[in-house]
Amino acid sequence: MSSIRVEGLTKRFGDTVALRDVSFEIPEGEFVVVLGTSGSGKSTLLRCLNGLTRATEGEIFIGDEPVTGPREDVSMVFQQHNIIGQMSAYGNALTGSLARTPFLRSLLQMNSREDKLRALEALETVGLLEESRQRARQMSGGQQQRVGIARALVQESSTLLADEPVASLDPASAGTVMEYLRTAATERGLTALVSLHQVNLARQFGQRFIGLSDGELVFDGYRDEFTVDEIDRIYGEIDTESLISDSDDASEAVTS
Ligand SMILES: Nc1ncnc2c1ncn2[C@@H]1O[C@H](COP(=O)(O)OP(=O)(O)OP(=O)(O)O)[C@@H](O)[C@H]1O
Numbered sequence: 562m563s564s565i566r567v568e569g570l571t572k573r574f575g576d577t578v579a580l581r582d583v584s585f586e587i588p589e590g591e592f593v594v595v596l597g598t599s600g601s602g603k604s605t606l607l608r609c610l611n612g613l614t615r616a617t618e619g620e621i622f623i624g625d626e627p628v629t630g631p632r633e634d635v636s637m638v639f640q641q642h643n644i645i646g647q648m649s650a651y652g653n654a655l656t657g658s659l660a661r662t663p664f665l666r667s668l669l670q671m672n673s674r675e676d677k678l679r680a681l682e683a684l685e686t687v688g689l690l691e692e693s694r695q696r697a698r699q700m701s702g703g704q705q706q707r708v709g710i711a712r713a714l715v716q717e718s719s720t721l722l723a724d725e726p727v728a729s730l731d732p733a734s735a736g737t738v739m740e741y742l743r744t745a746a747t748e749r750g751l752t753a754l755v756s757l758h759q760v761n762l763a764r765q766f767g768q769r770f771i772g773l774s775d776g777e778l779v780f781d782g783y784r785d786e787f788t789v790d791e792i793d794r795i796y797g798e799i800d801t802e803s804l805i806s807d808s809d810d811a812s813e814a815v816t817s
Pocket residue numbers: 574577578579597598599600601602603604605606758
């Protein structure tokens with residue numbers, strides 16, 4: 562397990578300020594949802610955390626080590642499932658071990674018995690053990706994303722990042738995928754940071770919430786502090802009442 566510390570993170574792309582002086586700290590094992598409208602800086606934050614994008618200013622630490630590039634101990638689930646259609650669910654999950662496999666062994670497709678067991682265990686965690694031999698392209702979007710989660714779990718990282726992992730799914734599949742994602746993170750004690758734009762899902766699954774607006778951190782707090790007023794602050798002019806249905810589990814957590 563690892564904590565995350567972000568100190569004064571600013572990211573500029575030319576004249577665009579994608580993140581402006583963002584700071585927060587996440588203790589080991591917390592499940593945090595990052596919220597914000599399109600363009601608020603969610604993807605940039607996650608890409609800075611996993612070392613795919615370099616900060617313009619500020620520092621990021623995962624555990625005691627500063628982030629200077631992609632790391633084995635940080636895994637990522639992407640919005641597009643990024644899995645290989647012709648390969649089985651098992652084959653895709655197994656590719657998660659590549660981050661830990663020496664180049665020559667991976668070239669020869671020599672996976673250790675432990676890696677194979679890890680892949681099967683990860684598929685079991687996401688409820689796809691029985692489908693492990695099925696080609697990924699024959700699976701539904703939700704199942705494919707669960708394969709993507711299994712692949713991230715096989716990496717055996719201490720930190721799990723997910724960038725809009727359910728954006729392309731229908732509401733029912735999105736809920737199922739989020740349930741598996743949270744269960745996997747909780748069971749394995751991972752520190753998880755998941756970006757979402759759906760307020761309902763965020764409230765249903767988040768333990769702690771980080772709100773971004775125009776690249777600035779405008780909210781950082783837990784369930785009981787995540788009020789309708791705070792949601793309004795994150796979403797600005799958007800009618801947030803309409804984003805919140807009465808039927809979701811966490812409706813009592815929101816008070817104005
Ligand atoms: N590679 C890039 N080059 C130039 N501008 C970029 C780049 N990546 C992001 N931006 C800009 O930075 C800002 C934040 O973008 P980002 O993708 O992080 O937002 P987001 O909240 O993830 O949005 P979405 O939900 O639409 O993915 C936007 O103004 C975007 O246009």
